[in-house]
Amino acid sequence: MGVISVMTKPVTIIAAKNLLIDCDDIAIADNGRKLFEHTHWRIETGRHWAIIGPNRSGKSVLAATIAAKVPLVQGRILYYFEKDDTHNPVGNPYFHRGEIVLISPKQHQNLMRRWSGYCQARWQSFESDNSITVAAFLTGERIERISPFEVTPLRTDETVYRGRREKAMALLGIEYLLDRKIIHLSNGESRKVLIAQAMMQSPKLLILDEPFAGLDAASRIALQEAINLIIVAGQIQILLVTSRFEEIPDGMTDILSVADYRINYLGPKKEFNHQKSLELTASTERQISNSFPLLNSHVNTDYNILVEMKHVTVTYDQTKVLEGIDWTVKPGERWLVTGHNGAGKSTLLSLILGDNPQVYANNIKLFDKPVQTGLDLWEIKHRIGFLSPELALFYPGEWSCIDVVCSGFFDSIGLYRTCSRKQLKIAVSWLDYLGIDSLANLPLNMMASDEQRLVLLIRALVKNPALLILDEPCLGLDFSHRRQIINLLDELCIKNPELSFIYVTHHPDETPAAITHKLRMEKGRIIARTEATLISGIISPAKYLGRFDFSDPAGPIFAWPGSSITVRFEGSGISADFNPINGQDNWLNIIIDSNESEPIRIDSRRTYVLASGLVPGVHQLTLYKRTEALYGEIQFQGFKLPSQCKILEPLPSSERKIEIIGDSISCGYSNEANWIADGSKGAQENNYLAYGAITARNLNADLVTLAWSGKGLYQNYGGDKVEVMPELYRRTLPGRKNRWDFQAWTPDVVVINLGTNDFSGAVNKKAFSDAYRSLVGSIRQNYPNAFIFCAIGPLNLKPGKYIRNIVKQFNAGGDRDIVYLEFPRQDIRKNGIGGDNRHPSLKTHAAMAEQLTQEIRGKLGW
Numbered sequence: 001m002g003v004i005s006v007m008t009k010p011v012t013i014i015a016a017k018n019l020l021i022d023c024d025d026i027a028i029a030d031n032g033r034k035l036f037e038h039t040h041w042r043i044e045t046g047r048h049w050a051i052i053g054p055n056r057s058g059k060s061v062l063a064a065t066i067a068a069k070v071p072l073v074q075g076r077i078l079y080y081f082e083k084d085d086t087h088n089p090v091g092n093p094y095f096h097r098g099e100i101v102l103i104s105p106k107q108h109q110n111l112m113r114r115w116s117g118y119c120q121a122r123w124q125s126f127e128s129d130n131s132i133t134v135a136a137f138l139t140g141e142r143i144e145r146i147s148p149f150e151v152t153p154l155r156t157d158e159t160v161y162r163g164r165r166e167k168a169m170a171l172l173g174i175e176y177l178l179d180r181k182i183i184h185l186s187n188g189e190s191r192k193v194l195i196a197q198a199m200m201q202s203p204k205l206l207i208l209d210e211p212f213a214g215l216d217a218a219s220r221i222a223l224q225e226a227i228n229l230i231i232v233a234g235q236i237q238i239l240l241v242t243s244r245f246e247e248i249p250d251g252m253t254d255i256l257s258v259a260d261y262r263i264n265y266l267g268p269k270k271e272f273n274h275q276k277s278l279e280l281t282a283s284t285e286r287q288i289s290n291s292f293p294l295l296n297s298h299v300n301t302d303y304n305i306l307v308e309m310k311h312v313t314v315t316y317d318q319t320k321v322l323e324g325i326d327w328t329v330k331p332g333e334r335w336l337v338t339g340h341n342g343a344g345k346s347t348l349l350s351l352i353l354g355d356n357p358q359v360y361a362n363n364i365k366l367f368d369k370p371v372q373t374g375l376d377l378w379e380i381k382h383r384i385g386f387l388s389p390e391l392a393l394f395y396p397g398e399w400s401c402i403d404v405v406c407s408g409f410f411d412s413i414g415l416y417r418t419c420s421r422k423q424l425k426i427a428v429s430w431l432d433y434l435g436i437d438s439l440a441n442l443p444l445n446m447m448a449s450d451e452q453r454l455v456l457l458i459r460a461l462v463k464n465p466a467l468l469i470l471d472e473p474c475l476g477l478d479f480s481h482r483r484q485i486i487n488l489l490d491e492l493c494i495k496n497p498e499l500s501f502i503y504v505t506h507h508p509d510e511t512p513a514a515i516t517h518k519l520r521m522e523k524g525r526i527i528a529r530t531e532a533t534l535i536s537g538i539i540s541p542a543k544y545l546g547r548f549d550f551s552d553p554a555g556p557i558f559a560w561p562g563s564s565i566t567v568r569f570e571g572s573g574i575s576a577d578f579n580p581i582n583g584q585d586n587w588l589n590i591i592i593d594s595n596e597s598e599p600i601r602i603d604s605r606r607t608y609v610l611a612s613g614l615v616p617g618v619h620q621l622t623l624y625k626r627t628e629a630l631y632g633e634i635q636f637q638g639f640k641l642p643s644q645c646k647i648l649e650p651l652p653s654s655e656r657k658i659e660i661i662g663d664s665i666s667c668g669y670s671n672e673a674n675w676i677a678d679g680s681k682g683a684q685e686n687n688y689l690a691y692g693a694i695t696a697r698n699l700n701a702d703l704v705t706l707a708w709s710g711k712g713l714y715q716n717y718g719g720d721k722v723e724v725m726p727e728l729y730r731r732t733l734p735g736r737k738n739r740w741d742f743q744a745w746t747p748d749v750v751v752i753n754l755g756t757n758d759f760s761g762a763v764n765k766k767a768f769s770d771a772y773r774s775l776v777g778s779i780r781q782n783y784p785n786a787f788i789f790c791a792i793g794p795l796n797l798k799p800g801k802y803i804r805n806i807v808k809q810f811n812a813g814g815d816r817d818i819v820y821l822e823f824p825r826q827d828i829r830k831n832g833i834g835g836d837n838r839h840p841s842l843k844t845h846a847a848m849a850e851q852l853t854q855e856i857r858g859k860l861g862w
Helices: 059-066 105-115 125-130 140-144 158-172 187-200 217-233 274-282 345-353 357-361 377-382 389-394 401-407 421-433 449-461 479-495 691-698 765-782 800-812 842-860
Strands: 003-005 019-030 033-044 049-052 072-083 089-092 094-096 100-103 205-209 237-242 254-259 262-268 307-316 319-329 334-339 363-366 384-387 467-471 500-504 517-522 525-531 533-535 543-545 564-571 574-580 586-592 595-602 606-611 617-625 634-641 646-648 657-662 702-707 749-753 787-792 818-822
Touching: 019 059, 019 089, 033 059, 033 072, 033 262, 049 059, 059 072, 059 100, 059 205, 059 237, 059 254, 072 094, 100 105, 100 187, 105 187, 105 389, 140 158, 140 187, 158 187, 158 217, 187 205, 187 217, 217 237, 307 345, 319 345, 319 525, 334 345, 345 357, 345 384, 345 467, 345 500, 377 384, 384 389, 384 449, 389 449, 401 421, 401 449, 421 449, 449 467, 449 479, 479 606, 543 702, 564 574, 564 634, 574 617, 586 606, 595 606, 606 617, 634 646, 657 691, 691 702, 691 842, 749 765, 749 842, 765 787, 765 800, 787 800, 787 842, 800 818, 818 842
Parallel strands: 049 237, 049 254, 100 205, 205 237, 334 500, 334 517, 384 467, 467 500, 657 702, 657 749, 749 787, 787 818
Antiparallel strands: 003 094, 019 033, 019 072, 072 089, 254 262, 307 319, 307 363, 517 525, 533 634, 543 564, 564 617, 564 646, 574 606, 574 634, 586 595, 586 617
């Protein structure tokens, strides 16, 4: 009868009309710890449950417990599959074989190991002799017969199974696989075959553990529709396990949310708050170390091409898996490869890795060398880091974590050579960076799936290869772990701009922001080959705040400090192209959804990763130029987004506008001198934390800052009179003689903070007063309704009396909207200094901002 018992003592049999499974005060044991202690959970007829939670939350363990794969240490589970004479369900501590069917990653691994044997087997034609076809696998014989020597009749006629098979394969859209051998199936195809076999058994309860992992978008939709149809038919109860809320089919009625082996929600799906669930589990995310791991010495990257394929075709049993492939990968390119299950993606990668013998039968170059000339493929493997679902399935589980990582230095599956001290140090630094150093001596097969994938990813990265090949690196991982991997890849691209990679995924939200090119495959052919989505900086619906020169078709150019670009986008990541025109020490702050990220240095013309691994949805990004014009100009050449992400219309500008005209004080010169990023002067200047920017945020106002260190009204610091501030003020870009259109942006408030440099040495008081008066007059002419603050301080207050006299003259002439403002001399003992020449510190800037905020509120009522 195939009875499976989940208890060791008799229980009281009870009846319940709508009850299917009753978990009564259960607990599961793991290394002496009780999991899900005192859990009460009832699954009723017609209620279809989804267990959702992050990796290592216990969701798969709980599902396996329902299927009697994990023993209880407390409580009992009763199954109400049988009926008594009155047709009422009767609870039993057991169920019959076939009444509950569990499809999990473990079953998938067993299938592939049974019929493939080893990682590269599917590419070896001689191995297929030992493999069976999908048609032979999907039979009643394979389902019911545990032993090949079993001769008892089938419980269900083979014709019934055949009918169920046709229906299941049609629902999943895999009729074309019937004559295909198991060994030749892709990762996604083999998963669908397992699900079809489960559906053929027509169980009372079908448990699907991460069934969507590895499926393309169309297949995920098809499976969701198939599950919904099963639910509507009312013959099979569904229990779904997933880490992705968006994968839950509409027909699922209830949610059981878990975290850290505890239930945090149990009830109707319509009442479940997924966002709150994410917030509850966010605190348990593994933190990445601040210290980037050690990198192995750079592999030679002096190549013209990494991969070149011309008219490549691969055939198995007269079936063309690849046909007419022409593709080139150059250094610094990062390709996203997409396509349906069975499109040929993995076969394409197998040729690059040299795992497929047909590489020698095709016109392929790797690292500038033709393969057909007898290229040493082990030399090629040394330059490539590789991760795939097949590697995760077939890597021997007895090897320890540290041995698996170290095997990456030698491109072996298993460690058979002794690592040097340097190599071991590098491996440990990677484990420490990802927070799994405590697992160093744990066997791979004793790790959770997410930990295994991180270990195998490190194995691919540890030798610092010239080319990374990552085939579904985030397969089966929850949001936090997907974000961890994507962020790591983007960070690697920042650290090593020459890094190239080929990245395969079926999920747009798993796409690194560093992607530069996209390739789409269909039925063994390349159907699309494009650069990553590029939205021109000129026409994209972004908010540009500051003075931008839009005359160059390649993109707008900006130089003044505080110039910013704000964009709203829908997606999980975003990059941008920048070109530093005449300097390499310009820095941009990155603000995502009001949260500041570490600034980036614009030191070369390339793509810069701005954000990645974000929660899928709508986000706002602001790029803020923290450095002043003396560090050069920047050309913004457009945003790049992963596929299916898009730019949205920006939020409207503020109705309040402030303009600040000044020198180094208003730039924020040296205000972050304690933060020495690679010793650059530009890194020490942060206009975002200068008094003007803080004031604007206090008042919810837009700000334009026109300031340059050392500049004065009639003479600059040191006494030269070349390009003084009133002259630069009239320019769009201070380094070019292009006139700014003052009608383009009209401020409500103008703050002038000039004079400190004029009084740094010998000064002509009349020349200073004339220049100041002229500047105020031109401002009033350009902005008739603006309120003007004539400010001085906090370094040198000597110009104050002259500025005050000028203000009085304007007031006497009837202009009462011009006032004098004095920032007190900075209190060095209390607030310290920012850096060179005793410039204001961050604390002093904050005090100045508070004073200016109150002055503007008092005068304008903001």
